[in-house]
Structure formats: structure tokens, C-alpha cells
Amino acid sequence: MKHLIYADNAATTQLDIEAFEAMKPYLLQEYGNASQPYSFARQPKKAIQEARETIASCIGALPEEVFFTSGGTESDNWAIKGIAFQNYSHRGTITTAFEHHAVLHACEAITRLKYPVDYLWPDKNGTITPDTLRQLITDQTLLVSIMYANNEIGSIQPIKELCAVAHSQGALFHTDAVQAVGHINIDVKELGVDMLSASAHKFNGAKGVGFLFIRKGTPISVYSDGGRQEKGFRAGTENVAGIVSMAVALKHNVDTLEKNRQHILGLEKQLIEGLYTREIAFIRNGGESTLPGIISLSFPNANGETILHRLDLMGIAVSTGSACNSEITEISHVLRAIRLDESFAKGTIRISLGKNNTKDDVDAILVGLKKILK
Numbered sequence: 001m002k003h004l005i006y007a008d009n010a011a012t013t014q015l016d017i018e019a020f021e022a023m024k025p026y027l028l029q030e031y032g033n034a035s036q037p038y039s040f041a042r043q044p045k046k047a048i049q050e051a052r053e054t055i056a057s058c059i060g061a062l063p064e065e066v067f068f069t070s071g072g073t074e075s076d077n078w079a080i081k082g083i084a085f086q087n088y089s090h091r092g093t094i095t096t097a098f099e100h101h102a103v104l105h106a107c108e109a110i111t112r113l114k115y116p117v118d119y120l121w122p123d124k125n126g127t128i129t130p131d132t133l134r135q136l137i138t139d140q141t142l143l144v145s146i147m148y149a150n151n152e153i154g155s156i157q158p159i160k161e162l163c164a165v166a167h168s169q170g171a172l173f174h175t176d177a178v179q180a181v182g183h184i185n186i187d188v189k190e191l192g193v194d195m196l197s198a199s200a201h202k203f204n205g206a207k208g209v210g211f212l213f214i215r216k217g218t219p220i221s222v223y224s225d226g227g228r229q230e231k232g233f234r235a236g237t238e239n240v241a242g243i244v245s246m247a248v249a250l251k252h253n254v255d256t257l258e259k260n261r262q263h264i265l266g267l268e269k270q271l272i273e274g275l276y277t278r279e280i281a282f283i284r285n286g287g288e289s290t291l292p293g294i295i296s297l298s299f300p301n302a303n304g305e306t307i308l309h310r311l312d313l314m315g316i317a318v319s320t321g322s323a324c325n326s327e328i329t330e331i332s333h334v335l336r337a338i339r340l341d342e343s344f345a346k347g348t349i350r351i352s353l354g355k356n357n358t359k360d361d362v363d364a365i366l367v368g369l370k371k372i373l374k
């Protein structure tokens, strides 16, 4: 296989070797079902509890407030539907027009069941201001769900302030922090949020595992009926190895957060400066406050899909903000939500750099872009 330059870390990340090593015993030797009463179940049960404690300590939660799920999609679905279905008076949900589809489609599902949903629109930088929320929220709002950082353009939202607005109207607050957890400091107590979604494969853990933080006392309905796992709220045999990998990866990323941030910001600077010195015309989306490493670039009169495929031929993996469907190029809902001019939106790619990327990777991306956009 030719050398891959992986610059799509917002899509998924490489499993940390420590996380992989920590999972192995639970796949090969300690494979007992954690719900069984015999001694062979003791170690997996202990590992799950320790993972819960580790994860809780990484986000400022109590262990009993961490509920394991199959990933970000499930966590988002649980938060949105679990609050709506517990609410017999059909009070409303407010979310944003540029959420991940896990939130948007969950909101469409509750709308079909006559639970009202309203949408906030971000400004051109991809930010939802507390004032925007103040204009829409009423005492009939039950839940506000706003993502911590956008997965396409990286813009970070003022979650603490938004959460305070929601609480001032008696509403609950959920944040989809799938892109943020493990990459920036998150403290659920400090933020005040009632629920927070996370996914292990976005921070160098295994795929197919995540968690939902649910503040103690939050009125939420059961996600899946069956056994007594997750205190009866999310039935199903636990993915012990995945859970263990998630705790190890999160702890590792949190412990090295500042070092990783500095490294990634250095690569970002190299990329942006390299575009200027090569005289490649572009704009960067997402405003001033973005997640380290998520770089949404729009090139005028270019085609994002074509850039993606040509970079792919050079062994470079990036993502796009538009999807080409034979003759029409469809612009993503995120780029539409920030009202990006069509001629730029069509030429948008997302480069997402992670802790394992190097300066050589960035050089290769710049060489590739220059060739394609010359």
C-alpha cells in the first residue's frame, strides 16, 4: 500500500496503541459477560466500572452520570428522543440548522410524532449567539440541543452561555460534543449542561462505542428495553473492550491535550501560510474560534469533489463540504446554514489534522493543492 496521508481526523481517528493493548484481554481472555454473577464476570465488570470512573473524571462528571452507548449517533438519538418521549405535554425542542444528521434526523423523527422542533440559524462564522437563542426560546421549550463544535467547519459554540439561557427558561440543555471531547477541555459542571454526547473513535478509541453524560435527576426515558445494563436505561450486553479502549484513549488525550493542541495549531499555521505563499486563493470557514485541526477551505470556482478525488489519487485523504451528484453539486446543509456564497461552497474541502499528522503531511497537501488549483 502506498503511503497514506490521512487528513480526515474529524471523520475518524487512528486507534491509540495503548487503547488497542488495553482492549485485547477483553476480547481474548477476559471475555465473560459482565452481567453474569460468577467470578469469570468479575474482571469485565470491574473494567467497565473503572472506565466509567476514568471517563467521568475526564469531563467533571460523576461516574453514575456516564452511560455507555454505541457512539455519537446513539447518544444524540437518546438525548433528543429520550427527553421528548418523557414529556407528555409535547413542549418544544430547539436545535440548530447545522447540527450533525444524528441530531437533525432525530428531530425530524420526533416532529413526525407531533413534538414541535424549532431551528436556530448560525451567523456567517458558524456561531449561534445567546441572543439568537433568546429570541426563539419560550417557557414552552423543553430541550435545547446545540453542538459543541461543528464537524464541517469546526466553529465552537458558547455552550456555557447558551446553556444559561436555556436554564433561565426552565429548559434542559444537550450538547453534541462528539468533535470536541478529547480535543479541548470539557467540564460538564462548569458548562452546566444536562446531557453531552461523545464518541470514542473521534478521540483515538475504538469505533462503535461512545457515551452520553446525563446529569443526575434529568427526566429521560429508557433508550432500549431488555436487561439491566446501564441501570436499565440502555439494555444490551456491554462492549467491554470498546468501553475500555474509550477510557484509555480519552485519558491519554486529556493528559496530552495541550501538547497535541500546540502541535496541531503549528500544522494549521503551516498549512494556511503555505496557501498564501503559493498564492492559492481561498477562504477559511468557521470564524475565529475553531477546533484545533478542523480546517474548512473554500476555493473560488473550484469543485470540492474533484479536489477530493485528485488528492485521493495522490494518496491524501480529506473530506468535502459538497457532494457531486452527476451534473449537480449538492452543497452541504452546514455551508448552506452559514450562507456561504455558492461559487465558494462548491469548491469546499475539509482538512482535519490530528496529533499523528506531521509537517511532511502538510507539505504534501500543499503540493497537491497547488497542482490541482494551478
Ligand code: PLP
Residues within 6 Å of the ligand: 010, 011, 070, 071, 072, 073, 074, 076, 100, 102, 147, 149, 150, 151, 176, 177, 178, 179, 199, 200, 210
Ligand atoms: N455528531 C457529530 C458532531 C459528528 O461529527 C459525528 C460523526 O461524524 C456524530 C455525531 C456521529 O458519531 P458516530 O460516528 O459515533 O455515530
